[in-house]
Amino acid sequence: MCSPTGEKTQNCKGEDAINEQQAEPFPWRLGAMDAHCHVTDTMPSVARIANMKARVLTIMATRSQDQALVSSVAARQTIRSRADIDATPVESSDKIVPSFGWHPWFSHQFYNDTAGKPTFDSSAENVAEEKARHYAEVLTPAPSADFIASLPVPRPLSSFIAETRSRLDENPVALIGEIGIDKAFRLPQEWSQGEEPERDQNLTPGGREGRLLSPYHVKVPHQVQILEAQLRLAGELGRAVSVHGVQAHGVLFDALASLWKGHEKEVISRRKQRLVAEGAEDFSSSDEDSDDGFPRKQDRANNKPYKPKPFPPRVCLHSFSGPPQMMKQYLSPAIPVRIYFSFSMVVNLSSAGLESKFVDVIKACPDDLLLVESDLHTAGDEMDQVLEKMYRKVCGIKGWALTEGLQRIRKNYEDFIFG
Template sequence: MAQSAKQEEPFPWHIGVFDAHCHPTDTVPSIDKIASMKTRALTIMATRGQDQTIVADFADRLGITEQIIPTLRAPAPTQKAQGHVLPSFGWHPWFSHQIYDDRSSDTTRNCGPPDKKKHYQQVLSPAPDDDHIFVQSLPDPRSLSALLNQTREYLKQYPLALIGEIGLDRAFRIPGVDMVDNAYERDPSLTPGGREGRRLSPYRVEMHHQRMLLKAQLNLAGEMQRAVSVHGVSAHGILFETLQETWRGHEKPVLSKRQRKRRASVDAAHENDDEPETTKSNSGSDGPKPFPPRICLHSYSGPPDTISQYLHPSIPADIFFSFSTLVNFSPETKKAVAAIKAVPNDRILAESDLHAAGERMEHLLEEIIRTICRIKEWSLEDGAKQLSSNWMHFTFGQR
């Protein structure tokens, strides 16, 4: 009865509720619903060539600015939430086969893009040797240098923007040519480039190719000192190894108990000397590095007992774990519950991971926050405050 009663508690939208990962640019008309949403801010991901400019357009119309950041923290019991947008620019592993690496070969750069058929034979498994119709249906490969340059320009244009969605996926198969239903008609409201009702082909992207693209974007995030949102499916071990490679040689020294106590005393003595919190960590003031300052493992589906490896005190990046109803609780699993219990209170985030803004997105966000609060044994108000603080830390580096 207590749990049922708790579910009936009014949801504290006024505190400030943040969606750490969503895709409303997949359904462009839904942008008109954002301004009326109760959600304080949406962290919107780009995934492929077709949606980079759309994410930028959403940011132009509804984007967060540095002047707005203080208002995001303030409770607004009588004021409508403004539904601001925080853009993220990146290339998802589902579309990684469309990129070729032109950084190390002068010959490739001088001669233009590689032969289309040879490229896809090299990066797909099994190699589509005789599947001419499938290869012809794929886009011409795009240069990694051009992709990184475009992303860098977006990050300069939007100084609060993140990099995402990027990552690794062993399970994904590229959509084929045939439709699931011959009568299928493409929904004109959907952004091109997705699955769009097509049957899945037998082809997967080689893991070495996915890793190449992921590392390149992680390095760019380090260069620009931006947080990243990372996708990881059926590749949890190799994902950790790939992230670890970017910060190798930059690990923080692990202090003994005595050293930690001494440092705490020094910090306490100088507590009042600190400057006011700003968004300096997003501006690159800490200097370029080969790894991002903050990493969110979105809709984390890895084993609960591997969470501790991401929390080792030597890791120089702050690691967050976000959860969604769509991925983690459809239906609820013991693994997801155990993972939420294992994540420290200040490193957990909530997301909808939905493709359209509006009521369903808010329903999913409210549902996952209620679930997290139940598992963490938080009140809804305390949970909303904690998740709000965590989102500010992840996105802007503010504690």
């Protein structure tokens, strides 16, 4: 608030800067990047992508029905290297970075055949009995027989991992996502008689689609198993990951930390740093060159070798809704994963409670780890509008001119995708 005498206080100057920025035309030409969206959930909107002002859309797959859709859209409009972003104008249709993953909302549809005793025996004669056993194991509270009957026969996790590896091999820049943990989500109720034929035919099947929610949750340990298998695949192939976390910040951090345990970076104290003479040659091994026992593979996106590890090289916590204290936990210099934070209008400013802490979270986010996303399910003007609003809000809080902000966030995005 400005002083009643008209004197310019520091806070008032900040408000003036934000007001000036809001009046400034948005510099789309610099490249606005959408770090996370779901346009294949509304396939008719895909035709509008070429006319969008956003330069890059990162399209997430979440379940069985959209894996092939994301792949098909990317095959027609994909970006395959960092150079592709500047090689074509903003109006180009070549603006897709695909991401393949299995969302925690649908994690119950897998049985884990990669470790321990599976909850489903595919060789059993009585499939219905095995199906009931699986869902009784992974859902809580115990599901009714009618609800179990409405669910698909569970798939082996190993088959999905193999399919995803194949899709990633086909696209050198594709991510793994959307994956994660969600304690709040409840499965939608089964379609009641006569409802399913009336569903919106523009929507890709498999989502909630307006159905009421059941009382059933996917047990968190099962969600963690599905998450960790996909994180390991990202580490094997050196791919970035887009992660969902709702009411599960501690569990999510622990799941990630369990994979990098034993591979933490050495944190050199300031005292030890001062003992090294200024300008002295540094003989320590870089992350790329150190001999840590991991075999090298070729990173086709960057045309350089990389080392498969049990954890992904880069993670984006999408629509990050944790407090600044939780963000700081991810910023420990010992963590060998580069953690990014993306923000969307539809999540981060969707309620008064989230909006009240948004400014502090943006201020706490390191400048070089901040991303912007739409998290929308429909391509077109609305997606451009919410991206612009979030870019403007972030730049206003950070004190960046729009030109500076777009350039910074674009570089962050490219570093996240390409390393």
